[in-house]
Amino acid sequence: MPQKLTSEALVALVSGVLFGAGLALGGMTDPARVRGFLDLFGDWDPTLAFVMGGAVLVMAIAWLIQPRMIHPLFSEAFTLPGVRDITPRLVIGAGLFGIGWGLAGLCPGPGIAALVIEPASAAVFVVTMLIGMVLVRLFEKDA
């Protein structure tokens, strides 16, 4: 296996493990906690705000370091989103995502991490999420 591919896969694995551990530790793999955060007008659970705050704070430091680097530690170049337009597609998509997120209390990360916590439920979420993604792809091919 080429050395570059190995190091990129290792970086991704470390990132994924840290991410999954953070989700589990922060309670985000429990849909009741996520729905509790979104239950702003009911029995509000602010935990997710601490998760989000901690993550954004650490990541903001990384964004300060990034422009001072010529290239990433284990790859040749930064490949970051350059699109800046706020489109109807973005708003409709984010709006739909929020509906699903509130409905089940699950977003993609916790859904995948929960495969080892509540396997059957998480598997249904992950498979139907994949079907939804494939549907978008099929429609876009027709367009």
Place this chain on the structure above:
Amino acid sequence: MLAAFPQAAPLAGLGGGVLIGLAAAVMLLGSGRIAGVSGIFARATGVASSSLPRLAAWAFVLGLPLGALVVMAVNGPIAAHFLSLPWIAVAGLVVGVGTRLGSGCTSGHGVCGLSRLSPRSMVATLTFMATGIATVAIVNAFN
């Protein structure tokens, strides 16, 4: 301050958030990419193409449950209250469609984009927060 919210877990939430921020920082500074779970999952499953090697995408996706396993090994069982499978299936579909249309989820827009002060991510995050809060309020009104 949090006495009014006995169910909150601010310290675990903050700890989890810091881990998630570190995960996103490792991806950015190590590999030069955004740690967006929906995008990386779409790349791993072949729904989307990107410069991220497919092996690395799978390494990240598999890392998520691995990280949750680490937390379970250290902290013991993780609480998880899932809805019934039909609701999870509907939510999964909507999340799948929404994240593709909206180019991201809580991790890509919420953690990586917000900390980068990306206008697109701010709009997306406000939108999915709003529809998520509305969804929970409506569902709870019928329960």
